[in-house]
Amino acid sequence: MGALPAGPVPALELDAVCRAYRGGVTALDGVSLRVPAGRMVAVLGRSGSGKSTLLQCAAGLDRPTSGTVRIGGTGLAGLGEAALTRLRRDRVGFVFQSLNLVPSLSVLENAALPLLLAGQGADGRARAALAAVGLADRAEDRPAQLSGGQQQRVAVARALVTEPDVVFADEPTGALDPVSAAEVLALLRHAADEGRTVVMVTHDPVAAAWADEAVFLHAGRIAAHEVAPRAETVRALLHELGRGSDEAPDGWPDLRPGPSPYEPGAGAHLAPAAASRYERSPR
Numbered sequence: 001m002g003a004l005p006a007g008p009v010p011a012l013e014l015d016a017v018c019r020a021y022r023g024g025v026t027a028l029d030g031v032s033l034r035v036p037a038g039r040m041v042a043v044l045g046r047s048g049s050g051k052s053t054l055l056q057c058a059a060g061l062d063r064p065t066s067g068t069v070r071i072g073g074t075g076l077a078g079l080g081e082a083a084l085t086r087l088r089r090d091r092v093g094f095v096f097q098s099l100n101l102v103p104s105l106s107v108l109e110n111a112a113l114p115l116l117l118a119g120q121g122a123d124g125r126a127r128a129a130l131a132a133v134g135l136a137d138r139a140e141d142r143p144a145q146l147s148g149g150q151q152q153r154v155a156v157a158r159a160l161v162t163e164p165d166v167v168f169a170d171e172p173t174g175a176l177d178p179v180s181a182a183e184v185l186a187l188l189r190h191a192a193d194e195g196r197t198v199v200m201v202t203h204d205p206v207a208a209a210w211a212d213e214a215v216f217l218h219a220g221r222i223a224a225h226e227v228a229p230r231a232e233t234v235r236a237l238l239h240e241l242g243r244g245s246d247e248a249p250d251g252w253p254d255l256r257p258g259p260s261p262y263e264p265g266a267g268a269h270l271a272p273a274a275a276s277r278y279e280r281s282p283r
């Protein structure tokens with residue numbers, strides 16, 4: 001393989017990442033992905049295509065069998081557990097579908113949790129993070145006193161409280177009604193517009209339309225990607241994908257073993273985000 005062209009360091013870079021599980025399942029089979037700072041990427045694909053595994057490997061929660069993951073140019077493979085934990089704590093935020101809020105803690109304490117765990121003063125920053133998600137007045141409540149959408153906004157506040165470079169979101173809107181989902185998506189979009197990188201796994205074509213790019217996984221490989229995705233085209237691609245077997249569906253660009261669409265500079269042609277911060281306008 002030739003030397004990579006020089007360019008700005010991507011916020012997130014996966015190079016030929018494979019993840020095989022015992023028992024012979026290859027969940028990821030040579031995934032390469034480069035995401036510059038300030039980009040929001042949606043990861044789609046049918047159940048079992050490897051989306052969660054991709055997120056786990058990219059976030060340093062799981063270690064690939066082979067291939068490399070870099071966050072801000074730092075290779076994760078070379079880090080010991082303590083350094084990896086620090087990197088995750090300082091530079092990465094997570095939002096999960098299952099929220100993971102601590103019921104016995106207040107909303108404010110939940111938002112502050114990453115800072116508290118790091119032994120840092122948390123109150124001011126956590127209040128600011130709560131204000132940013134519109135929940136300043138619910139700081140003293142317990143999570144159970146909030147709606148599902150509000151709880152997910154607390155989870156977003158917690159993910160952003162450390163001002164991370166990269167935010168990973170796994171089905172962040174899966175359990176929400178459309179209005180609450182739009183509120184959460186607007187917050188993630190806003191984070192990207194502020195310069196953070198957002199990688200979001202979703203099954204929802206409408207959610208994917210908030211992203212700058214959509215990546216479609218099929219049998220552990222990137223089968224296609226779409227720049228400035230629209231819900232209708234994402235839906236159509238997912239439909240095609242659903243009809244596929246273990247091979248890339250007919251008519252899909254098979255990107256193996258050619259270059260990744262995420263080579264440096266690949267995003268330079270992207271149109272600026274079409275949406276206002278809190279309301280996604282149709283493309």
Ligand SMILES: Nc1ncnc2c1ncn2[C@@H]1O[C@H](COP(=O)(O)OP(=O)(O)OP(=O)(O)O)[C@@H](O)[C@H]1O
Nearest residue numbers: 021022025027045046047048049050051052053054
């Ligand atoms: N710990 C594990 N041990 C063995 N196989 C696993 C493990 N985790 C995932 N797999 C397998 O790896 C493949 C990819 O799983 P993954 O959870 O990444 O898919 P996914 O696209 O996120 O699916 P879903 O949309 O259903 O969440 C599947 O075949 C799954 O069964």
